[in-house]
Amino acid sequence: xxxxxxxxxxxxxxxxxxxxxxxxxxxxxxxxxxxxxxxxxxxxxxxxxxxxxxxxxxxxxxxxxxxxxxxxxxxxxxxxxxxxxxxxxxxxxxxxxxxxxxxxxxxxxxxxxxxxxxxxxxxxxxxxxxxxxxxxxxxxxxxxxxxxxxxxxxxxxxxxxxxxxxxxxxxxxxxxxxxxxxxxxxxxxxxxxxxxxxxxxxxxxxxxxxxxxxxxxxxxxxxxxxxxxxxxxxxxxxxxxxxxxxxxxxxxxxxxxxxxxxxxxxxxxxxxxxxxxxxxxxxxxxxxxxxxxxxxxxxxxxxxxxxxxxxxxxxxxxxxxxxxxxxxxxxxx
Amino acid sequence: xxxxxxxxxxxxxxxxxxxxxxxxxxxxxxxxxxxxxxxxxxxxxxxxxxxxxxxxxxxxxxxxxxxxxxxxxxxxxxxxxxxxxxxxxxxxxxxxxxxxxxxxxxxxxxxxxxxxxxxxxxxxxxxxxxxxxxxxxxxxxxxxxxxxxxxxxxxxxxxxxxxxxxxxxxxxxxxxxxxxxxxxxxxxxxxxxxxxxxxxxxxxxxxxxxxxxxxxxxxxxxxxxxxxxxxxxxxxxxxxxxxxxxxxxxxxxxxxxxxxxxxxxxxxxxxxxxxxxxxxxxxxxxxxxxxxxxxxxxxxxxxxxxxxxxxxxxxxxxxxx
Amino acid sequence: xxxxxxxxxxxxxxxxxxxxxxxxxxxxxxxxxxxxxxxxxxxxxxxxxxxxxxxxxxxxxxxxxxxxxxxxxxxxxxxxxxxxxxxxxxxxxxxxxxxxxxxxxxxxxxxxxxxxxxxxxxxxxxxxxxxxxxxxxxxxxxxxxxxxxxxxxxxxxxxxxxxxxxxxxxxxxxxxxxxxxxxxxxxxxxxxxxxxxxxxxxxxxxxxxxxxxxxxxxxxxxxxxxxxxxxxxxxxxxxxxxxxxxxxxxxxxxxxxxxxxxxxxxxxxxxxxxxxxxxxxxxxxxxxxxxxx
Numbered sequence: 001x002x003x004x005x006x007x008x009x010x011x012x013x014x015x016x017x018x019x020x021x022x023x024x025x026x027x028x029x030x031x032x033x034x035x036x037x038x039x040x041x042x043x044x045x046x047x048x049x050x051x052x053x054x055x056x057x058x059x060x061x062x063x064x065x066x067x068x069x070x071x072x073x074x075x076x077x078x079x080x081x082x083x084x085x086x087x088x089x090x091x092x093x094x095x096x097x098x099x100x101x102x103x104x105x106x107x108x109x110x111x112x113x114x115x116x117x118x119x120x121x122x123x124x125x126x127x128x129x130x131x132x133x134x135x136x137x138x139x140x141x142x143x144x145x146x147x148x149x150x151x152x153x154x155x156x157x158x159x160x161x162x163x164x165x166x167x168x169x170x171x172x173x174x175x176x177x178x179x180x181x182x183x184x185x186x187x188x189x190x191x192x193x194x195x196x197x198x199x200x201x202x203x204x205x206x207x208x209x210x211x212x213x214x215x216x217x218x219x220x221x222x223x224x225x226x227x228x229x230x231x232x233x234x235x236x237x238x239x240x241x242x243x244x245x246x247x248x249x250x251x252x253x254x255x256x257x258x259x260x261x262x263x264x265x266x267x268x269x270x271x272x273x274x275x276x277x278x279x280x281x282x283x284x285x286x287x288x289x290x291x292x293x294x295x296x297x298x299x300x301x302x303x304x305x306x307x308x309x310x311x312x313x314x315x316x317x318x319x320x321x322x323x324x325x326x327x328x329x330x331x332x333x
Numbered sequence: 334x335x336x337x338x339x340x341x342x343x344x345x346x347x348x349x350x351x352x353x354x355x356x357x358x359x360x361x362x363x364x365x366x367x368x369x370x371x372x373x374x375x376x377x378x379x380x381x382x383x384x385x386x387x388x389x390x391x392x393x394x395x396x397x398x399x400x401x402x403x404x405x406x407x408x409x410x411x412x413x414x415x416x417x418x419x420x421x422x423x424x425x426x427x428x429x430x431x432x433x434x435x436x437x438x439x440x441x442x443x444x445x446x447x448x449x450x451x452x453x454x455x456x457x458x459x460x461x462x463x464x465x466x467x468x469x470x471x472x473x474x475x476x477x478x479x480x481x482x483x484x485x486x487x488x489x490x491x492x493x494x495x496x497x498x499x500x501x502x503x504x505x506x507x508x509x510x511x512x513x514x515x516x517x518x519x520x521x522x523x524x525x526x527x528x529x530x531x532x533x534x535x536x537x538x539x540x541x542x543x544x545x546x547x548x549x550x551x552x553x554x555x556x557x558x559x560x561x562x563x564x565x566x567x568x569x570x571x572x573x574x575x576x577x578x579x580x581x582x583x584x585x586x587x588x589x590x591x592x593x594x595x596x597x598x599x600x601x602x603x604x605x606x607x608x609x610x611x612x613x614x615x616x617x618x619x620x621x622x623x624x625x626x627x628x629x630x631x632x633x634x635x636x637x638x639x640x641x642x643x644x645x646x647x648x649x650x651x652x653x654x
Numbered sequence: 655x656x657x658x659x660x661x662x663x664x665x666x667x668x669x670x671x672x673x674x675x676x677x678x679x680x681x682x683x684x685x686x687x688x689x690x691x692x693x694x695x696x697x698x699x700x701x702x703x704x705x706x707x708x709x710x711x712x713x714x715x716x717x718x719x720x721x722x723x724x725x726x727x728x729x730x731x732x733x734x735x736x737x738x739x740x741x742x743x744x745x746x747x748x749x750x751x752x753x754x755x756x757x758x759x760x761x762x763x764x765x766x767x768x769x770x771x772x773x774x775x776x777x778x779x780x781x782x783x784x785x786x787x788x789x790x791x792x793x794x795x796x797x798x799x800x801x802x803x804x805x806x807x808x809x810x811x812x813x814x815x816x817x818x819x820x821x822x823x824x825x826x827x828x829x830x831x832x833x834x835x836x837x838x839x840x841x842x843x844x845x846x847x848x849x850x851x852x853x854x855x856x857x858x859x860x861x862x863x864x865x866x867x868x869x870x871x872x873x874x875x876x877x878x879x880x881x882x883x884x885x886x887x888x889x890x891x892x893x894x895x896x897x898x899x900x901x902x903x904x905x906x907x908x909x910x911x912x913x914x915x916x917x918x919x920x921x922x923x924x925x926x927x928x929x930x931x932x933x934x935x936x937x938x939x940x941x942x943x944x945x946x947x
Contacts, residue, residue, distance in 0.1 A: 042521035043492075157610050158384075187383035187548065189607045192592040196606065214521065217594030240598045258526040259596050260555040262578060268533065269555060271526035275491050396845055422847040430845040437838035442860045451856075452846040502846065 002030030004208050005054070005176060010068035012046075012053045014279075021279045023049045023063065025232040028306060031176065034206040036199075038223035038240070040213055040255075044276050046232040047212045051178045054210075055095055056085055072176070091121040094169035096162070098181035104153040104161060111149030114168050121172045133171065140167045140197060159190035163197070170201060177201075178210045183218060195222055216259055220244060228252050231277055231287035238312035248314040251288045286317065294318055338407075339510055339542050340395065341371040345404030347390055351615055362614045364390040366566035367404075369641075372510070372559075377536065377543040379553045379574075381589070382563035385614055388546045391563075392512045395544065396430055397421035408510070426456050429503035433515035435495035439487035445498060446483040449473070452506050468505060475538075476501040477531060493524035497531065504535065512544045517552060529556060550593050554578055562586045565614055565622040572647035582649040584627050621652065629653055678940045685936020688929035695926060699746040708736035710743045710896050719912045729914040731905070737915065741922055744896035748923075751808060751890070751897075752878035755815035759877075760870055762816070763823025768862070770824060771831025772854050782828070785821035793818050793876075794883055801889045808897075811890040815877050826869050830862040837861075864941035872934035875927035882923050898923050 012024040024046040031037050039047045052058050053065050056077060070077040072093065077085065089095075097103040105113055114133040118124050124132060130149070137145035140163045153161055162182060169177055179198065183191040199222055202209055211223055219226055219240065226243045228236040228251065236249040247253045257270040274291040277283055283290050289299040298317050306315045345368050348361035365387045372378040380388040393399045395406055397413065406413045413424055432438035439448055449469045453460060460468075470480045476497045487495055496516060503511055516532070517525040533556065535541055547553050553560060557574040562585065570583040581587045588605040595602075607626045612618055618625045624634035633652050644654040680686060703710075708726075714734035722729045728737040770781040788796065800814040834840065835858065843857055884890040885899030893900050898919045905915030 042523060159610050187611070188550070188592040189383065189588060190610065191594070192604065192606065195594070215594065216522070216596035220596045220598040221594040244596065244598055255522060256596060258523050260526070260529070260551040261596065262551045262554055262590065262593055265554060265575070268530055269526040271530055272523035273527075275493060275524070276521070393841075398841060398844055418850075422849065425845060425847040430842065432838055432842055434838055438842040440839045440843070440857055451843070451848065455847050455849070455852070499842075502842075506846070 002032045004033045004035075004073065005031040005210075006069070006071040007050075007054065008069040008071070010050065010053055010070065011066045012049050012058065012063055013066050014063040019280070022066075023232055023279055024053060026068070027229070027232075027234055029227050029234060029237060031208050031210060033175065034202065034208055035225065036202055036209045036211060036223050038211045038213060038219040038226045039229055040216060040219050040226060041229035042214060042255075042276055044231075044279070045229040047229050048180055050229070051095070051180055051210065051212050055089060055093060055178065056080075057089075057095075087121070090117050090169075090174070091172045092174055093176045093178060094172070094174040095178040095180065096165045096169050096182050098184050103165060106153055108152075109149065110151055110153065110156075110164055114149070114164075114171055117168060118171050133167075136167045136171045137164070140164075140170065140201075141193070142167070158186055159193065162186060162190075162194055166194075166197065166201075170205075170207070173205065174207065176208045176210065178212070180212045181214070182211075184213070184215070191218075198222060216256060228255070231282065232279070233287060233315060234306055234313070235288065235316070236312070236314045237306075238314075242312055248309075248312070248319060249288075249316050250292045250294050250318070254291075254293075286315075337374045338371045339374045339409060340544070341405075341407040342391075342395065343369050343405040343407070345369070345391070345394060345406065346402045347387075347394055347399065348402055360615055363566045363617065364614065365394060365401075368563075368566070368568055369404075370561055370568060370571060372542060372544060374509075374542055375536075375540055376558040377545055377556055379545040379547060379557040379560045380563055381547055381550060381553050381560060383548060383589075383611060385565075385611060386563040387566040387614075388548075388563050389514055392430070392514050392544065392546050396425060396428060396512055398430075422455075426506050427508045428510045428512065429506060429508040431496075431499050431503050431511060431513040431516045434519050435492050435499055436487075436519075438499055439495055439502075441486070441488060444484055444486060445473075445478075448487070448498065449502055449505055452502060456506055472501045472505045473498075475535070476504070477527075491524075492520050493527060496520060496524075496528050500528075500531065500535070504539070507539070508541070510542045510544065512546070514546045515548065516545075518547065518549060525552070532556065550590060562589065565612065565617050567622060567650065568641065569623065569650050570648065571641065572649075576645075576647055580645075582644055582647050582654065583623075583651050584629050584653070585623050588626075588628075621650075675940060679936065682936035682939060684932050685939075688933040688936070691925065691929045692933060695745055695749060698742050699749045702742040702745055706736075706739035706742050708739045710735060710740040711894075719908065719915075721912070722914055728918040729912065731901075731912075731915055732908060737901075737918055740896040740901060741898065741918060744898050744901065744919075747808075747891060747895065748878055748882065748898045748926075751812055751815070751881040752874055755812040755881065756819055756870060756874050756877045758812065758816035759819025759873070760823050760866060763820040764827045764859075764862070764866060766820065766824040767827025767829075768831055768854050768858060771828035772835060772850070772858060778828070781824065785824050788818065788821040791818075794880060797880060797884060798887070798889065801884065806889045808891050811881055811884050814884070815880050818880075819873055819877065822873065823866070823869065826865060827862050830865045831858055834858050834861040868934055868938040868942050871930055871937055875930035875934070878930075879923065879927050 007027060007029050010024055010027040011022060013020045013022045027050055039050065041047045049063065054070050054077065058064060065078060072088070077088065111130070111133060114136065115129045118129040118132055134145045134149060137148060142148055142160065142163050156164065183194050186194060195218065198209060201207055213219060223240050225239050226237070227234055228249065230251050236252045243252065244256065247256055254270070254272045258272060260269055272291055277287060285301045285303050286299040289295040292299065296317060304315050304317045304320055306313050307320060309319065345365060347365040348363050351360050351362060368391060380391060382388050390399065394401045401414065404414065408424065408428060416424065446469055449472065450465055453465045453468060473480055478494060478497050478501070487498065490498065517528050520528060529552065536543060545553065545556055554574055559571065560574050560577045561568045561571045562583065563569070564585050570577065570586050577586060578590065581590055588607045591602065591605045605628060609626055612625055620636045621634040621639050624630040627634065631652060639650045639652050641648045641650045642654065712735065714730070716734065717730050718734045719732055720726055720730045726736050726738065728741065731737055766781055770778045796818045797814040800817055801810050804810040804813060840853060840857055843853055881890060882899030882902065885897050886903040888903060891897035891900045893904055901919040902916065908915050
């Protein structure tokens with residue numbers, strides 16, 4: 001059990017042409033207070049849907065949560081009324097998105113957008129809210145904070161907008177910040193600034209961060225613990241050092257291997273054959289088996305469970321205790 | 334300059350007018366400002382830089398999709414500047430493009446076979462239908478797509494496959510130069526590696542020359558022979574790929590390199606944090622355009638714009654050298 | 655050579671464009687109803703003359719100006735002709751005039767719109783200013799003016815209605831062209847060396863097609879109405895023909911005494927235009943959701 005957030009057996013499906021397609025299928029993980037946890041995976045692995053499910057922001061779309069528990073400080077968020085959920089969103093759990101332009105209201109001044117949440121959640125007076133807003137802007141490294149309060153989002157650059165988004169998210173001092181690809185739309189030098197800022201906020205205020213990204217570099221840079229997702233499932237979970245040093249799941253290994261790394265020029269990059277399976281046509285058994293170099297017979301027939309090994313977890317037949325598969329594999333060699 | 338230059342660009346310039354009003358021209362965005370470089374046959378020349386540095390505009394200028402305001406483009410010894418649209422159409426045959434977004438760069442209403450057939454129809458109307466069909470199948474095979482997909486539409490493919498189709502379309506005319514504008518940045522890591530490997534193989538098999546445009550330094554290092562770093566419409570450094578990563582000269586190159594997150598938590602390094610943001614391209618700083626963010630800025634940087642000069646085999650535009 | 659990756663590739667099930675369109679359209683209940691009503695009209699226009707109970711042109715002076723009855727569902731007119739039969743037979747004429755005039759206007763307007771939008775600059779300015787001049791006239795007045803020049807008659811009604819349809823098609827297609835022109839695949843097609851006419855007709859036009867279809871449906875109603883109005887004014891179909899507008903025009907004098915003579919032709923015009931508008935709305939929601947305002 002983790003002391004801030006526990007996600008258990010989360011299942012989210014999307015309705016597509018009268019067909020229910022599971023995008024997130026039985027995801028388990030947790031976050032401790034003040035921890036930075038990363039979820040990595042390629043597009044379509046369900047990492048963003050997981051975060052939207054935690055925030056229960058899927059209501060207006062065709063997706064809905066089918067099963068599971070999301071316990072935040074002892075309370076199951078999935079049981080809450082929409083009204084009580086609103087009190088948690090923004091105040092206890094805040095979220096920032098990939099595209100800072102579309103997630104800010106283009107016709108509202110920055111100051112007003114910031115103060116909205118402060119007045120709503122912290123019940124501050126207008127003057128107090130304004131002061132708090134300016135302080136928050138300063139704390140995320142925005143110069144001329146007083147002037148920025150009266151500007152519109154389009155007057156700011158991408159990096160500044162993302163800082164404003166972070167300021168809005170941090171203004172009510174949430175205990176958990178969910179960041180969905182916060183630096184993907186930004187340039188590298190700006191990305192470095194934003195990542196630095198997020199690390200600082202975590203160490204200064206003890207905010208826990210759930211970092212959703214496809215970029216292994218970002219994960220290595222900021223996260224304490226990493227969850228690797230593939231085809232709607234958690235395939236591996238480990239501390240960041242363990243994960244990069246000794247990845248267990250073949251997918252994690254391949255993913256790390258296929259990233260081009262500065263200073264390691266190779267004539268040929270390692271590449272994983274094939275593609276992420278379509279949610280409509282999931283393979284039986286392990287979802288990675290068709291692309292896996294170590295696939296055994298059992299992998300195509302039966303899906304492995306997420307099993308713990310000391311402090312880490314993985315979902316692979318290669319490491320299942322007293323499994324039939326390993327013997328088969330050894331036998332075949 | 335060496336005789337085996339495939340492409341030479343001299344002092345090319347493109348300014349976009351800021352407001353197209355009837356009475357006022359509020360100034361210009363200097364998208365590409367006095368850029369010169371040359372690409373040798375068979376090499377991969379990369380343009381790197383952050384958004385708005387003018388790298389994509391430069392690619393389009395060379396392909397004639399945008400007309401330059403000044404300067405010369407010399408391709409295979411022939412000066413293409415000032416040519417009209419009709420002449421450009423034939424110049425484009427040996428000089429093809431691959432685009433960033435594999436979703437938007439293929440026509441949504443055409444079958445794959447028609448998309449690939451189109452360049453042949455345009456440039457080789459003399460070929461029979463059967464010959465063209467065989468050529469389409471061959472090129473698809475080369476790019477790793479099974480021929481039974483010929484009757485499908487682009488939206489039925491995944492991103493990586495679409496990019497393969499985009500590569501096939503560029504390759505079918507047997508070009509000499511391929512301008513690849515961020516060809517892998519819209520793709521997932523595992524697919525990115527597949528496409529990069531394909532590009533490398535094709536280069537070896539068909540003696541292709543690449544102008545590779547990217548913002549991703551780790552991708553660029555992997556594929557390039559020579560790298561040009563752009564900042565606000567200027568090239569600040571041109572170096573062989575090995576040198577630029579082992580001993581970057583320009584402070585901007587150094588900062589750019591140190592900003593790339595390394596997928597290894599054990600590597601801790603000194604990071605050069607740049608102050609502030611990229612200045613507005615409509616109103617860039619005087620002198621060296623980088624001086625407002627440069628950790629080594631001197632007085633001279635604020636007034637005199639540095640020119641590219643040779644420093645230990647690398648070309649650098651900086652007053653430090 | 656590159657590894658063939660297709661074996662494990664995911665391949666979304668190939669769904670025909672038509673099938674996915676039908677799947678979405680079927681949910682628009684009123685639009686589907688309108689569609690069937692329109693189909694019925696088309697069928698009537700095709701086979702109408704051979705299924706009507708009475709000859710629409712044969713006078714019957716024993717039953718003049720009779721109200722609706724089981725014998726004459728929509729009553730009879732001043733010559734004792736069966737109004738119901740005349741309406742059915744008139745479908746061909748009224749729909750024919752509407753459809754041919756809109757098609758004519760659409761073809762000309764689309765070409766102008768594509769040229770205007772793609773080439774821009776002075777070409778665009780010239781075409782659009784001329785369109786503005788046409789927009790400044792009320793439609794029906796413009797048509798009357800054109801007929802005044804060409805002389806009355808059905809053929810000239812078609813031309814007149816077509817002409818006032820041109821600017822609206824030109825403007826809509828131009829707008830869509832401007833949008834499509836900026837798309838990446840158009841640039842990609844330029845980069846392989848395609849000519850302008852190839853880009854316009856092979857690449858831009860197919861993208862504007864759904865907009866044109868939607869607009870065609872919507873304008874058809876207006877065109878039928880305009881043709882009927884012109885016939886009502888005596889500028890179109892000859893008064894003795896069974897055109898809906900002409901029938902209305904003939905029944906003007908009997909409005910007080912034989913209400914059904916006005917009511918039934920009016921009703922069918924109303925229903926036709928209404929169904930075309932609803933159908934157009936439905937098509938727009940499915941084919942071109944962005945243009946909804």
